[in-house]
Amino acid sequence: MSASRSAVPFTVIGGFLGAGKTTVINQILRGASGERIVVLVNDVGDTPIDPELIASRSADTITLTNGCICCSLGDEFALTLPDLLELSPPIDRVVVEASGIGDPGRIAQYGTLPGFALDGVIVLADCEGIGRLLDDGRIGHQIADQLRRAHVVAMTKSDLATSDELKRAKARIAEVVEGQGIPILEISNGQIPPEIMFGLGNDHVSELAAATSDSSMFTHGIDVQTVPVPAQVERVLLDQWLAALPEDVLRVKGVVNLADDTAVVVQKVGPRCRITARPDRADEPRLVVISITGTEFSHPDW
Amino acid sequence: MFDPGLAGAFGHRGDITIFVASEIVTMDPRRPSATHVAVCEGRILGVGPLEELEVWGPYTLDERFADYVLVPGMIEAHSHVIEGALWERPYVGFHPRRGPAGQIEGGQRSIDELLERLHFEDAALTDLSEPLICWGLDPLYFPGERLTSAHLDMVSSTRQIIVLHASLHLATVNSVTLQANGIDADSETEGIVRDTNGQAVGELQEFPAMLTVTALARLFRDFSDPRHLWTLARQGVNGGITTVTNLAGAEITDPQAAAPIAEQVADPSFPIRLVTYCLPGNATPDAVAERITALQATNTDKLIYGGVKIVGDGSIQGYTAVMNWPGYINGAPQGLWQVPPDRLSEMVRNYHAAGINLHLHANGDATIDAVIDAVDHALRHHAWLNHRHTLQHSQITTPAHYRTMARLGMCANIFTNHLWYWGDQHYTSTLGPDRTHNMETCATAAREGVRFSIHSDAPVTPLNQLHTMWCATNRTTPTGRTLGPNETITAYQALAAVTIDAAYQLHLDHKIGSIETGKHADFTVLTTNPLTCDPDHIRDISIWGTVLNGTPQPAN
């Protein structure tokens, strides 16, 4: 890895068998739009990829026409992860599919190793099946643990469920993750809005901010709002405001100049919040808040 | 007309060697004991008194074992190649172990003794930049005090010092290691243990945290290097073993792994038979079946692909074995499935239908239920009666389980070494007294009609079947407890478990496991007959070495 290169964002997609991980992965690969994404799946042979996207395939790797790569995550996955940083052309992003019974939070830890930056753990839950899974005396506790390890829970196949079913499923999930600040999002056709799926890497805070006036840019059901930020902010006020945000805030990203003449980058996904130092002060400090439509939060009074 | 093929099959052509021993324990009930065994072309040509063997013609009488006892070559039906990889590094565990060169290592019984040993190993390493990596620490034996970087800093402030724990799930490192790898208050990876001020104290728990140390990442990657097979084989010979297993083969998930292994084992001087069960990874059952069948087509006498290993859950001492009511005595959660039970059932059914022998790791009773149900279900669909699917570890299997297993034709491989190595800890901390008495119930398996083997799971415990037999016949712990005295088995049962019955569950009982005509000439050479000595002393019997395919292999 060259020293100049920034860490590769690392996203984990979790959820039990049948939760819709393959559909989500296909959507990610299809929507890569110029990014070279490596998707590590449980088994390439068992992952149907849109045939028109496939440039070439071997037993454990599929190369896509858009430069993305989909490969099987072997038993030695964690050990061979650094090899991804040596690929040429360099990759922009890694997405890992957790196994159906695996702990997505555990896999996410590999995203904290040198060369990578953990960008989020999205755990999928099938609206129709999640209640039954949570009630299963044998594996229910492990399914609940998976949900608790999420930064965002995405309820899949929401278009196939009645509004009653949807409500029930959401209540079950909310009960499991209660008090952990994990937002629960409804999706259909495996479409997780890219601004939620990916926070790091595409430094598009300003783009997002500019686009907030044009709501058609964003997925139905998602609000993107720019929060005004003064020329400088007390760190303690920033921390307090972030901590007080409601659970339905999916992501916050932005740059803030602090009162002590330093500047920070803010990255929040669900309950996970990272505030890291930035070498220089930002010309246009701002915070963008992405939330489930209708979420109300207080703007900071700084 | 002369047919060389037929001659090879039916006539003997090679030189005949007749070994004489003070006693030959055959484990063939038709002739339990003998004085001579004739060997030709690596196989047993005959067993009996010398005059009965002379009918085969000219022979050489080999008297080197005249004062020794021969038993069938012992079989370790659950071990791992990592045993070989680890022995390239100093072993610093609580219980002493014999290393590949025959040296006794370990026995560090306090943190002070550990540090003294590390000082010595540090001084012995000439390359100053090379990290010192040791293995085998079991903190359960140092209650009250936890090893930290502060201790290890006393060993070196210039070299990286890394101590891997016996479980291989943890490591403790010194401050040089923390600094060299940028592990500080800002490190995010879970499992980096910290003090109340948020400073890392040197303990790294679980794989992600250990991988923050480059030297460990490199070590783990090297584990699969086929050169380690030689150390494993050496360890096997020293432990009197002629057939060793690798119960987590990577040759399905990594097809490139097979060729270098085959090359090593084919070397005529490679001193052990290797049976491998591969992990299926996440590939579809069809792909796995196709791959294992292709590997089996390459089987030789010395390298045998037995089938597929499936890991159902974790371990009891790690609180990850999946438990039924009432669970762990400390109220720990019920455990972690490695494969969801429904998927386990689907895998078993598919592999069973393809005629693949399965070895199924199940420690908790909920997992044992799931495995037995899965085999039951598979048999309703496919009437393969000779499957010999084996429940691996089988630590808290109940009489009801064993009754069903017997009906289903299943085998067990029981982890008797736990009685000695963790029996006291299970008694006080995991299962509590009454269920610890009921762990590793070999007598129940025998009574209910299940053929079983007993194992070390090396490198988890030492590769030495005499020690494993001793655990099964005595059931004692280091603090002097006898666990479940009704579950002790006889020396004969224990010897059967590490010979003919181990061979049975590997589908190899027609080739190895007893001393009878036609089988491979595999013997374990001992100073004392384990069937007639005081069972208390079985583990103290000296091992001369082994004979593999008729060739003597002295221990170091």
Ligand SMILES: [Zn+2]
């Ligand atoms: Zn094992």
